[in-house]
Amino acid sequence: MDGLFWGCFIGGAFFALASTLLGDIIGSWIDGIFDLISIDFFKPIISASAITTFGGSGILLSQYTSLGNAAIIIFSILIALLLSVIVYFLYVKPMDNSENSIGFSEADLPGKLGEVTIPIAAEGFGEIMVKQVAGNTLHIAASWDKRNISAGTEVVVVDMKEGVALVSELYDNRKEEEMI
Structure with missing residues (x-):
């Protein structure tokens, strides 16, 4: 034994x-x-x-x-x-x-909400800030629907292409301006 x-x-x-x-x-x-x-x-x-x-x-x-x-x-x-x-x-x-990753993948960004930090020109680039688990992350952004988007505007990430977030305004401010 x-x-x-x-x-x-x-x-x-x-x-x-x-x-x-x-x-x-x-x-x-x-x-x-x-x-x-x-x-x-x-x-x-x-x-x-x-x-x-x-x-x-x-x-x-x-x-x-x-x-x-x-x-x-x-x-x-x-x-x-x-x-x-x-x-x-x-x-x-x-x-x-305790094994929580603070990393993220660009594939996870579509559908996320963000805020424009540097204005996005209709045919150019700007910057958005997206809130993640690890905190806020900044990404190069372009307008998905080819519109000017000013700083402070809430946007949604529609797609990612070659490291650039293609975004669209969350709320269409042009309709509100036309109503006034």
Whole structure:
């Protein structure tokens, strides 16, 4: 029985060390294999800690108690599960929640609202400011419908072409002026 416990302890510790040092490389090799099992609790850090804890607690219980083999295995499994739950809720879950990217893609800009910071000429370029998760971002802009757009006007990004945001006024101010 000691061979099982020592094997789990050493194997789990080796796996934890290898995944720490080579995690990105190994992860790219087996990318997507475990997507079928999308349960967060089966992450490698949880599995490695459970196997290592099972082995370590089995070694300690067999060494320092007079329990039988069945009881040692049951207690070792319970200790490993308890420690895995603790690691999951105190380390893995908070780290998953903190992985928010502040980056954005130009493909995400169409449909976003912005404000003109530098006036846009009908056949020229200006600048808009779009509010993103990371804060405000500035983009070169051109009028989608070939109209002059003054600074401070609210616009919507219609499309992106070659890094230039094609925008249109959110509200048509010309209709309001005609009504006055």
